[in-house]
Amino acid sequence: MVAETRVTVDDLIAPLFVREGIDEPVPIASLPGVVQHTVDSLSKEARRLAGLGVPALVLFGVPATKDAQGSQAWARDGIVQVALRHLRDELGDDVVVIADLCLDEYTDHGHCGVLTAAGDVDNDATIELYGRVAVAQAEAGAAMVAPSGMMDGQVAAIRAALDSSGHPGTSILAYSAKYASALYGPFRDAVNVTIAGGGDRKGYQQDPRNAREALAEVALDVAEGADMVMVKPALAYLDVIAAVRARVEVPVAAYHVSGEYAMIKAAGERGWIDAAAVGLEHLTAIKRAGADTILTYLAGEVAELLHG
Numbered sequence: 001m002v003a004e005t006r007v008t009v010d011d012l013i014a015p016l017f018v019r020e021g022i023d024e025p026v027p028i029a030s031l032p033g034v035v036q037h038t039v040d041s042l043s044k045e046a047r048r049l050a051g052l053g054v055p056a057l058v059l060f061g062v063p064a065t066k067d068a069q070g071s072q073a074w075a076r077d078g079i080v081q082v083a084l085r086h087l088r089d090e091l092g093d094d095v096v097v098i099a100d101l102c103l104d105e106y107t108d109h110g111h112c113g114v115l116t117a118a119g120d121v122d123n124d125a126t127i128e129l130y131g132r133v134a135v136a137q138a139e140a141g142a143a144m145v146a147p148s149g150m151m152d153g154q155v156a157a158i159r160a161a162l163d164s165s166g167h168p169g170t171s172i173l174a175y176s177a178k179y180a181s182a183l184y185g186p187f188r189d190a191v192n193v194t195i196a197g198g199g200d201r202k203g204y205q206q207d208p209r210n211a212r213e214a215l216a217e218v219a220l221d222v223a224e225g226a227d228m229v230m231v232k233p234a235l236a237y238l239d240v241i242a243a244v245r246a247r248v249e250v251p252v253a254a255y256h257v258s259g260e261y262a263m264i265k266a267a268g269e270r271g272w273i274d275a276a277a278v279g280l281e282h283l284t285a286i287k288r289a290g291a292d293t294i295l296t297y298l299a300g301e302v303a304e305l306l307h308g
Helices: 039-051 079-091 123-140 154-164 185-190 212-224 235-247 258-269 275-289 299-307
Strands: 012-019 035-037 056-062 096-101 144-147 171-178 228-232 252-256 293-296
Touching: 012 035, 012 039, 012 079, 012 299, 035 039, 039 056, 039 079, 039 299, 056 079, 079 096, 079 123, 096 123, 123 144, 123 154, 144 154, 154 171, 154 212, 171 212, 171 235, 185 258, 212 228, 212 235, 228 235, 235 252, 235 275, 252 275, 258 275, 275 293, 275 299
Parallel strands: 012 056, 012 293, 056 096, 096 144, 144 171, 171 228, 228 252, 252 293
Antiparallel strands: none
């Protein structure tokens, strides 16, 4: 009766993976219970989640081929665009469909943007391509696009591209404070991404030691037109979530990432913790810190738990 914080199904966004060239769902070993979907199995899972009251999903693509630019990210027949059209036709407005907007799943070098001759990410060339991806996703049926590459000026470039192509109503969920975390390993398994040469993304993602810098990044994205901002990861950055919530008027999302999920599942499988109880405790902490919505691989099972 006096609980200050409650997690509800309305708070949840389910990340889903769709893979080109498979005939049945492929389990992801480092993410127990999560699979790479076919287009058909994706639709079934989206309908199941909608039936449980989960209001939104975010879609990640796993293409059959990759290249230096990541051109399948904006191709009309790219796996995400195909899946988006299918979901739109199957589900209509029953669930909000968000498209992750990045190039790392589609580039042969695994970085979030195109590279210079020296091997560095070319920020300005990359955000031009992000605009192309945003338009392709909006035309395929995405209600919201979620740029996750942490390029400078990405929100402004995407907003301009969407508006000029006749999609002013397509919203932007910006990964505004995305940290160069060690907690993303299982996700990279899920999207078949390896960074060339054993490199990392510290040149364009946030330093885990910095909080004030993250607040500056969030402020820039809001000024450029972000409709919602995100902190990623979530549990390890509750202080950042709280600080962002105190400073912005737009909704704040937090991503309970693959490593955070995988640790719960691994310990639960060994009988060391009650995985369901710990998962709900994690999500409650994230909401208590100030998140308005939470991206989590626990969305389906928590929705079932909350429904009793």
